[in-house]
Amino acid sequence: MKSLKFIAFLTFFLLLHYAGTVYSQNSCSTATKIIYSDSLDAIHYDIHLEDINLTNKTIRGYTEVILTPKVNGLSSIKLELEQLIVDSVKVDQVIKSYSHEGNTLTVFPGSTLGISDTLAVRVYYHGTTFVDPSQCGGFQFSGNYAFNLGVGFNSIPHNLGKAWFPCIDDFRDRALYDVYITVPNSMKATSGGLLQDVTVNTSSARTWHWKTTYSLPTYLISASIGAYSLVTDTYNGIAGQVPITLYCRPTDSLKVEGTFQHLKNILGIYEDHFGPYPFERVGYTATAEGAMEHAANISYPYSGWDGTTSNEWWYAHELSHMWFGDKVTCASAEDMWLNEGWAVWCESLTLEFLYGKDVSTEYLRNKLKNVILNTHVTDDGYYPVYGIPQTITYGSTVYEKGAQVTHTLRNYLGDELFFNGIKAYLQHFAYQPASTCDLRDFLSSYTGVDLDDFFNAWVFSPGFLNFSVGYMQATPSASGYDVKVEVNQKLLETTEYANSNHLEITFLGKNWQQYTDTLIFSGKQGNKTFHVPFEPADAISDLHEKVSDAAIDRIFVIKNTGEIDFSGTYSKVLTNQVTDSVFVRITHNWVAPDAMKVANPAIRLSDARYWKVQGIFNPGFKANGKFFFSKSGLDKNLLTGPNDSIIILYRPDSRGDWMRVPFTRLGTSNIGYLIVDSLAKGEYTLAALDKSYGMAEPCINNKSRLKIYPNPAHEYCTIEVDAPDPSILTVVDSKGSILDKMPFRPGKHELTWSSSSRGPGVYYFHLSTLSGADLSSEKMIFN
Numbered sequence: 001m002k003s004l005k006f007i008a009f010l011t012f013f014l015l016l017h018y019a020g021t022v023y024s025q026n027s028c029s030t031a032t033k034i035i036y037s038d039s040l041d042a043i044h045y046d047i048h049l050e051d052i053n054l055t056n057k058t059i060r061g062y063t064e065v066i067l068t069p070k071v072n073g074l075s076s077i078k079l080e081l082e083q084l085i086v087d088s089v090k091v092d093q094v095i096k097s098y099s100h101e102g103n104t105l106t107v108f109p110g111s112t113l114g115i116s117d118t119l120a121v122r123v124y125y126h127g128t129t130f131v132d133p134s135q136c137g138g139f140q141f142s143g144n145y146a147f148n149l150g151v152g153f154n155s156i157p158h159n160l161g162k163a164w165f166p167c168i169d170d171f172r173d174r175a176l177y178d179v180y181i182t183v184p185n186s187m188k189a190t191s192g193g194l195l196q197d198v199t200v201n202t203s204s205a206r207t208w209h210w211k212t213t214y215s216l217p218t219y220l221i222s223a224s225i226g227a228y229s230l231v232t233d234t235y236n237g238i239a240g241q242v243p244i245t246l247y248c249r250p251t252d253s254l255k256v257e258g259t260f261q262h263l264k265n266i267l268g269i270y271e272d273h274f275g276p277y278p279f280e281r282v283g284y285t286a287t288a289e290g291a292m293e294h295a296a297n298i299s300y301p302y303s304g305w306d307g308t309t310s311n312e313w314w315y316a317h318e319l320s321h322m323w324f325g326d327k328v329t330c331a332s333a334e335d336m337w338l339n340e341g342w343a344v345w346c347e348s349l350t351l352e353f354l355y356g357k358d359v360s361t362e363y364l365r366n367k368l369k370n371v372i373l374n375t376h377v378t379d380d381g382y383y384p385v386y387g388i389p390q391t392i393t394y395g396s397t398v399y400e401k402g403a404q405v406t407h408t409l410r411n412y413l414g415d416e417l418f419f420n421g422i423k424a425y426l427q428h429f430a431y432q433p434a435s436t437c438d439l440r441d442f443l444s445s446y447t448g449v450d451l452d453d454f455f456n457a458w459v460f461s462p463g464f465l466n467f468s469v470g471y472m473q474a475t476p477s478a479s480g481y482d483v484k485v486e487v488n489q490k491l492l493e494t495t496e497y498a499n500s501n502h503l504e505i506t507f508l509g510k511n512w513q514q515y516t517d518t519l520i521f522s523g524k525q526g527n528k529t530f531h532v533p534f535e536p537a538d539a540i541s542d543l544h545e546k547v548s549d550a551a552i553d554r555i556f557v558i559k560n561t562g563e564i565d566f567s568g569t570y571s572k573v574l575t576n577q578v579t580d581s582v583f584v585r586i587t588h589n590w591v592a593p594d595a596m597k598v599a600n601p602a603i604r605l606s607d608a609r610y611w612k613v614q615g616i617f618n619p620g621f622k623a624n625g626k627f628f629f630s631k632s633g634l635d636k637n638l639l640t641g642p643n644d645s646i647i648i649l650y651r652p653d654s655r656g657d658w659m660r661v662p663f664t665r666l667g668t669s670n671i672g673y674l675i676v677d678s679l680a681k682g683e684y685t686l687a688a689l690d691k692s693y694g695m696a697e698p699c700i701n702n703k704s705r706l707k708i709y710p711n712p713a714h715e716y717c718t719i720e721v722d723a724p725d726p727s728i729l730t731v732v733d734s735k736g737s738i739l740d741k742m743p744f745r746p747g748k749h750e751l752t753w754s755s756s757s758r759g760p761g762v763y764y765f766h767l768s769t770l771s772g773a774d775l776s777s778e779k780m781i782f783n
């Protein structure tokens with residue numbers, strides 16, 4: 001299920017709410033106890049909705065369920081039915097007594113039942129249907145349409161088959177269905193399976209009979225009614241022809257073709273990777289709310305039928321549930337990432353095969369950034385994807401983080417093992433429930449790759465891992481270079497270092513050669529000496545973004561001067577000179593940088609993030625690096641004391657120590673960019689300098705140090721500098737380009753500066769000591 005309204009809700013809360021708690025989970029042992037299906041097995045439901053009253057928002061009908069006991073000595077039969085009123089109950093066509101308290105309908109058959117019995121329990125009922133408090137789930141009415149949504153976001157347990165028929169309402173119990181819905185002649189009724197017939201009921205009403213041939217849990221059978229238009233098609237699947245039905249509002253009928261133009265392509269992608277389409281038909285029915293992956297009859301909201309491809313990720317998500325959720329159903333709410341995390345990951349798989357790997361990588365990268373920044377806020381804590389509390393079963397941890405875990409698992413195994421393994425898993429557990437541990441154990445056994453360490457780290461632990469190259473050291477050897485690489489693992493809101501990690505290392509040569517190998521390591525640090533056939537200019541971890549760790553990176557090949565936004569990394573590169581193309585990758589690591597090797601009490605490093613700049617540089621490349629800071633946002637823990645001033649530090653790699661580098665500041669003292677005027681390969685981090693230690697006294701906007709007038713000026717201005725130490729005055733334009741640099745000896749100076757060669761505009765003048773301490777800044781307008 002995926003609701004756009006729900007996404008908006010998440011975004012809203014993200015603005016209001018910021019909290020973090022770490023939870024951990026170690027096995028599959030805490031899954032919800034199944035109450036009803038412990039003692040009974042539902043085999044078949046005949047659901048008869050004889051009257052759906054759109055005016056009163058009520059239903060009336062009866063359901064006959066064929067049951068067999070799983071235990072001996074049963075004296076009562078417990079079914080679930082929410083809010084509706086029971087009129088009478090028959091067992092094997094004989095009226096029996098019952099009680100209906102809360103959601104529990106207890107039927108007394110009058111004899112003791114055992115595992116050899118089969119009985120037909122028929123329940124007649126009517127009334128106002130239950131709707132989940134989120135307005136998404138239950139049996140709902142909207143104008144001249146009515147429909148069910150099989151789960152409710154806020155209902156615990158979430159299953160809402162019981163909103164419209166008496167049933168064993170959990171993720172495990174699967175049955176076959178015949179659904180009979182009586183509607184006026186002007187309307188149509190849809191459900192799962194195939195349409196058997198439409199019979200004349202009265203002169204003004206007809207009964208639509210749908211029948212399933214594949215078993216389903218109760219939340220996946222559906223009913224929708226309305227004055228639909230129907231568009232049909234046929235998909236030539238690998239196991240035969242599959243009918244397609246698209247029931248839409250008549251006003252949307254011309255948009256169907258545009259909306260679903262890639263439906264068959266997407267079916268092909270899923271069949272290639274997951275096996276034959278697993279149900280009788282491919283169906284979408286328009287509903288006011290949703291979307292919901294009812295088997296063979298997906299409820300797809302009106303807003304999705306827009307005539308364009310802009311929402312195809314959405315119907316692709318629901319379609320992927322036919323394999324992940326419907327063919328194989330998560331065994332409990334705690335396993336929901338097996339449905340939803342995989343479906344969100346299928347969105348990216350769809351993009352990969354429709355539009356190419358770059359598009360899907362960008363899609364996953366944006367989602368990863370969102371997960372790192374926001375998921376713990378919307379879900380109110382850092383959770384493992386397995387074992388999630390039921391209040392956030394349909395939250396971002398399950399969906400978005402679940403997708404990142406699936407992506408990482410795919411690459412951990414490699415495509416061949418992964419997709420073959422998944423196909424076999426879907427076949428092995430076909431039309432059955434499967435748990436997280438079932439998936440782990442099946443894939444381990446099928447692929448021969450022990451997945452215990454992977455699941456412990458990625459599925460059963462909260463928070464995030466972060467991997468980076470500490471340093472590389474190359475020495476010439478017989479036919480190339482022996483290159484020692486040290487990699488480091490850091491943790492974000494989790495406590496255990498992951499073991500058996502697979503991390504790709506790509507070596508780049510100065511002639512742009514590439515050589516990739518995998519480093520497998522456990523714990524905090526790993527190293528390996530690789531034989532590389534050329535002299536490496538750099539060693540980059542996870543160049544192809546196969547691991548969804550707490551890092552966002554971006555690559556550009558820079559051929560021209562000008563500014564490039566390395567979006568997602570909170571950095572920009574302003575190239576002032578480039579004589580030959582350069583390859584630049586910037587990684588924004590969402591973990592604290594290594595500590596200073598020689599502690600400096602006046603300097604405190606960021607506790608949240610740092611950058612790594614890598615690539616193939618050459619002497620003709622000169623660029624400013626612009627690193628974003630926000631005192632009240634990303635860096636809210638950094639500048640806390642009254643004497644703190646933000647600075648930027650650099651080190652070439654993990655063997656060196658952090659050093660201060662000169663910078664200029666663009667923006668206010670609260671938010672903006674620190675600009676480093678010669679970007680180098682290595683690591684950069686923000687730090688707080690405590691001025692009370694008297695170190696080079698950074699003092700932004702000490703007006704007595706720098707006076708510039710008039711302001712606004714026309715071509716010329718007068719600058720007065722009072723420098724306490726050897727100092728430099730830097731002039732920067734509004735894009736951060738450095739226009740001029742003027743050194744000063746200690747003492748007072750006065751000079752005239754001309755803007756004539758640069759033209760009118762806004763210019764920033766920054767006075768700092770040669771050791772990098774800010775003295776004063778002035779914003780000037782030239783007209």
Ligand SMILES: [Zn+2]
Pocket residue numbers: 001002293317318321339340343
């Ligand atoms: Zn879903």
